[in-house]
Amino acid sequence: MFVDAETIRLLWPEIILIAMASWIYIAGAFQPHRVWWTCFSLAVYGVVAYVLLGTESTMWSAETALVGISGPLRIDFLGFILRCFAVLVGILFTLIGARGSSRQLTSEFLATVMLLVAGLMLVARANDMVLLFVSLEMISIPTYVLLYLGRRDRANSEATIKYFFLSILSSGLFLYGLSFLYGIAGTTTLVGMMGQESVQAAAAGFVQEGGELYQAMAPIALVLLMAGLGFKIAAVPFHFYAPDVYQGCSNANAGLLAVAPKIAGVVAILRLLVVAMPWAADIGWQLAIVLAVLTMTIGNVCALWQTNLRRLMAYSSIAHAGYMLIGISVAFAFHEGTSASGGIGATLFYLLVYACASLGTFAVLVALGSKESEVSGLNELAGLAGQRPALAAALAVFMFSLAGIPPLAGFWGKLTLFSSAVNTATATADNASFAAWFTLLAVAGALNAAIAAAYYLRVVAKMYFRPAQGDLPANGGLGAQAAVVVCVVLVLGLGLFPRIAVQVTHLAEAAVAPVDPGSLSAAAAPLPRLAGDVQGSDDASWDR
């Protein structure tokens, strides 16, 4: 069967991005002009957003989150919102970073960001191990180039090389895990082997055929995949690169590192581990809980005595990966027969909230710096409120949101995560170990939120209650300021009207999460198919 026209049609946004990126690479060599190419790439993102909404918004109605498969792609609501979010990240990062690169390199920078966004969009859609892996690499490889383009000094080169080698190691672990998964399942298609409609069939069929093969291999596949993806989201014990790398690279690139791999890693964990490997859930939830507690605690405690802003944000991003692992462990536990769910939705919501606040923080830092000097020390922010009240207020909003202070977005993110853990604990009150573990998890999360508040508020206190030490250039350009405004609007909007976003993420969870374990044993209901012309394309292409 060839890749059919339907699959191509669903990939138009990525195709446009890749074609335009190639065009920028070529044409930018002849006409290096920063403002022109920045506007051009913003226009491309606009067109992509238009195409994306045009082709897909008709597929989703408010009540039903539909699922379909087209070739190696999985079409569901989770993929849709993540693709939209990827375009938003692309726009923000174009605004933040375009000025940082030198005039000759602007086109390279913009096109590489565009390819990275295309990779993010493909990860959101991948339903095939091979496609998932190459899409993840399509995020990693542009990241190496972007890190190197950022600056040209020893610290930056060291950070880039460090990130490069560790990222390759993580890709190797991830591939090794995928090979075990392939050995268990005998197919590269995720839904095809053990997606929601065939969990039972796949697992049952396998027990008969291969004996204990899948039971023996499930732990090592899970551990290796978790290790590979743990690098991407900077979870303990794979976090050690983050502080050095963030400190070594430029503010804009640190913002990229804090957001893009994290989105991709969390989505891959949800797609691959939580949804496609429910038979490994009994090890999965324990692993995720241990990692979550360790990651949160180490991230937050180490952040307490950092004086370099990027290092501080690196530990903060580690800690936030820990919070997201709470949702992932809840999602794993769902397969173990707990009736409470909400883990995937909470993780996604938290991911969106974290990404907005984190990108916003780095946008403020870029706006405060200039081409020649970057803001990096915490002390440089002293007295900022008197000098740049607007930027200081924006940074304070982001810090409060990251700390989880109501009524900002971060508060609702933490609330949904912790309440999903508590729900799991109460829903499994008859199972003592479950209840104890998830109660412990929620308590650890709450304690960590308190620890985290200390260092986030320290930044705010520095800005508002300390005398100014020197004048910051605050010459980061209009783009960074525009990105700050967008992020502030998002953080405030998500904070004041969380209901819409929570509903959207729960719709996404409904699309991706397996049906209720109880109803699995019932006769497999026919999967709801995509509305309109996508429907039937699978069968039609088969007959061709």
Add this chain to the structure above:
Amino acid sequence: MIFAAMDWHAFFFWMFALLTCGFALAVLFSNNVVHMAFYLILSLGASAGLFFLAGAEFVGAMQLMIYVGGTLVLVIFGVMLTAQSRFVSMETRSGEWVVALGVGGSLLFMLMITAFNVEDWRSPNPRQGEVTVAETQVVSQIGLGFAGVRVDKLDQPDGQLRGGMSGYLLPFVIVSIHLLVVLIGAAYMARTKRRKDVSGGRS
């Protein structure tokens, strides 16, 4: 005849396995980078032999071409071109040994557990005579897969699952995009270092 009496399959298996493990250990205990790279070539070459014995000719050939032929030659060139002194030696500190033993040991432990937990793998296949080695010695199926044609598991009865299967054209195309980005990055890195004064870029 002694040649006919010997179990050649077992003989070659032990030979390749011992060569692989032995040279892998040699990599570990050697201090000279060039020697390490050479031992690694031998170790990987011997493991290619294991693949051939297992009937996976394509994987074995790829192992030889990519690792032995490509990557390691690159490693040796890299060492030759960047080495400051003639013989690069690396001293491994005891702390590094401990960490490496911990990480590597736990991975080995997990792999052993996995391998010995599978019942079927603990004893030789009772129906050894019925095992047939795949007849196709050509890679046209792989080529077809990259061109987007589905070549395996065509008998999937479930239409929904069948719809999810397709060839590997899309990943293949994406890999070409990877190469584009890698080329851009390589061109930037290999450029002369006078950039700073030309562009006035920050440092």
